Amino acid sequence: MTEDVEIIDNEFLRQFELQIGDAMARIEYALQERKIFLTKFEMPEELEEKGYREIFIKAVFDEVKERGINLVPTSPEIAGFMRKNRRKYKDLLPVGINI
Numbered sequence: 001m002t003e004d005v006e007i008i009d010n011e012f013l014r015q016f017e018l019q020i021g022d023a024m025a026r027i028e029y030a031l032q033e034r035k036i037f038l039t040k041f042e043m044p045e046e047l048e049e050k051g052y053r054e055i056f057i058k059a060v061f062d063e064v065k066e067r068g069i070n071l072v073p074t075s076p077e078i079a080g081f082m083r084k085n086r087r088k089y090k091d092l093l094p095v096g097i098n099i
Contacts, residue, residue, distance in 0.1 A: 005052075007059045016063070018056045023047050025056050027078065035070045035094055041077040057081045061089055070094040 008017045018025040025047050028040040038060070043053055057078060064071045071092040073079040082089060082099045093099065 005055055005059055007056070007063060009063070016056075016060045018047075018052065018059070020047055020050075020052065025052060027056070027060055027075070035072055036064055036067075037072045037074050038078045039074050041075045053077070054081065058085075061092060065089075065092060070097075072097060073099060 005018055005020075008019070010017050013028075014030065015026045015028045023044040023046055025043040026040075027038055027042075030037040030039055041057075043056065047053075047056075058081075061071065061081075071089075072094065073082045079099055082093075086099065
């Protein structure tokens with residue numbers, strides 16, 4: 001398993017996708033002004049067991065950082081990741097939002 005995964009931004013379905021073999025993980029989002037709300041996290045158990053959860057979320061966070069927009073994690077899984085990695089990603093949160 002490599003940390004260098006390729007995520008796809010499916011703008012039509014408003015979700016980031018990670019395809020590994022036949023399995024696909026997705027993070028649904030909503031864009032509003034200069035913020036992206038990460039609203040739903042779905043990952044097949046087989047990918048979860050192989051440790052792809054953090055790799056996928058980190059790749060999405062890095063993509064958001066590259067775009068220079070703020071991130072609002074409304075999904076419990078993504079908010080949990082943000083809490084565990086607060087130092088590294090706190091600059092992605094909009095002013096006044098605490099996780």
